[in-house]
Amino acid sequence: MVSDSMDSRKAAILRAVVDEYVNCAEPVGSSHLARVAGIQVSSATIRNEMNLLEHEGYLIQPHTSAGRIPTDKGYRYYVDTFVNDIGDSDVLQFKSVEEFFTKAHGALAEMFSDTSRLLTNLTNYAAVVTGPSPETSLIRSIQLISLDPKRVLLLMVDSKGAVEKKVLELSDEVSESHLEMASALLTKKLRGVPLGSLVEAEVSGNPELDQLCVLSIAALKELQSETESVYIEGASKVASAFDAVDTVRRVLATLEQHFLVVSLIRDVLSKGQNVAIGSELGIEPLAECSVVVAPYVVEGERVGSIGLVGPTRMNYPKVLAAVNLVSAGLGKRLSEG
Amino acid sequence: MVSDSMDSRKAAILRAVVDEYVNCAEPVGSSHLARVAGIQVSSATIRNEMNLLEHEGYLIQPHTSAGRIPTDKGYRYYVDTFVNDIGDSDVLQFKSVEEFFTKAHGALAEMFSDTSRLLTNLTNYAAVVTGPSPETSLIRSIQLISLDPKRVLLLMVDSKGAVEKKVLELSDEVSESHLEMASALLTKKLRGVPLGSLVEAEVSGNPELDQLCVLSIAALKELQSETESVYIEGASKVASAFDAVDTVRRVLATLEQHFLVVSLIRDVLSKGQNVAIGSELGIEPLAECSVVVAPYVVEGERVGSIGLVGPTRMNYPKVLAAVNLVSAGLGKRLSEG
């Protein structure tokens, strides 16, 4: 990496590139910027700066002799730096959100799916709303049962007697005795632990046992995410956001795996972030997507979260404003009712 | 239209064209059929027959010197004629459906969305499950209130005191006095009628009043559809079914309008059909789609329905088998619980 000296002019240029690219979806060139943006230098100077920005990893050229587009790092800088400039955006939007929440009524589930629809309509991206987590039940016991040499059924019984199950796919065959040992070990370690607060498996020495434990804990985490209620709306917006039908398919297929989306949102929030960009998501099929999330607060407690999924080339200011507005509105509404 | 004499060989050829096109998604030519299908005549003969089938409207050529693809009419004939040949399809599928319903558990809503997911996974098309209609409430009164010259708010109060509202968009301006007359007329005619069994508006003589009545009744029907619970899954399957991203967007946007989907399914069933093909749907953005539906029966009563939405180039035998299997399973499961 080159000496990152980000003076204010370079920052302004980076910002202009992001804004322009978000609008037009086409690589933006130096002369275009000189004309459009409020930057009072010649295109040659802009070219120099863009060159630097490229070497520092904020921009790339899709091919020589095209304009430039922001990298994930570029978007990240944009979000971190310029987001504070943004007031709560349009008044129009503000009013319609307020109106929505004063008129909203009906059951909780309806409230959430309506909120999800509101979000997707406000922003034209796909929206996610997670409901409050089910009361955290405690793990009582865990059983691993062989289905065939490489597939194992995980049974979890919780403190209320509910049984949840999940199939593990192993990479290597495992003996019955190992299964029994792992069952005992997991039950001993996890008994009384709430499903919501699982930590990583500690190493037990034996590699085969470890494999089982790691897989089991991963499966338990999935279970938790699966039992959470999720409302996702706006599939058609995904189809508008990308022009490769293949990307659309990949993204939609991923969004249909609710537990993935839930744990994605959880991960982002747990890092204290509210934006995750492209590769930062760590989910290959969503490499071209960004996620903007916010928790909503009822009686001082974060009970759930809302989020938007769109292309990395996303209108961050607008989306951040929408997410903040809606999460505040939702929290307030739920605190009253 | 030419003298439709559909002898058995022509029917076999039509069938083979549909089968082949469903598989390969490419126009099928005469020589290809002569090779692949179990038809023991030369390609020249097949060509002659295909020519006839085209003139009779069962097939078309996308362009001269491409193979042929079925028209909506072609699919219709295929479905009406050959569907009885089809046993309950794969045993594998049968078993997995049975297994699903013996293991199924959880709340009603969960049951429906799981069923929807089952359907979409079995078939690789988008699935729709409608829950039981809410207890049919009776209309108590109807009020039309002017918002601005061309927009009117319809208020409906039902027998339980619940208020539902809907905005009507008029093509012509309407006077206050007409609104009052229409309100009175509608209330008189519809008082005590269950929302579910609205019939078309009868003519009252006055054209302006009629416009209002027709619009109001349409709005009330929409209201009914909107309050029905719907579970739609498989957006990503839509993205796989079409290769024009624009078509994908259109179809997904339409599927997101739940009331449209619900009334579509209702319409198909009310005609005693269970398949609607392309233009038969009467919904422009779904012109390239087909819908296969089945009601499910609990304690002798049709309480809801399930359906699949895919491209007209859909695997009808498989989908019909799946729909029948699942509706039977769902009905049985709900009758027990």
Added chain:
DNA sequence: CTTAGCACTCTATTCTATCGAGTGCCAACG
């Protein structure tokens, strides 16, 4: 009635030539 043969049509593919947006570099300028 069926079928082999053939001329014909028209899309899809490939290749080439051209255009132009955008760049990097350099020399001149304030």
Added chain:
DNA sequence: CGTTGGCACTCGATAGAATAGAGTGCTAAG
């Protein structure tokens, strides 16, 4: 020394021309 106009260069996108081949309709013979 930062800024700017000028310029040669690169490379994708677009348009046109040539070719290949799949598939047809028709005709004449079996």
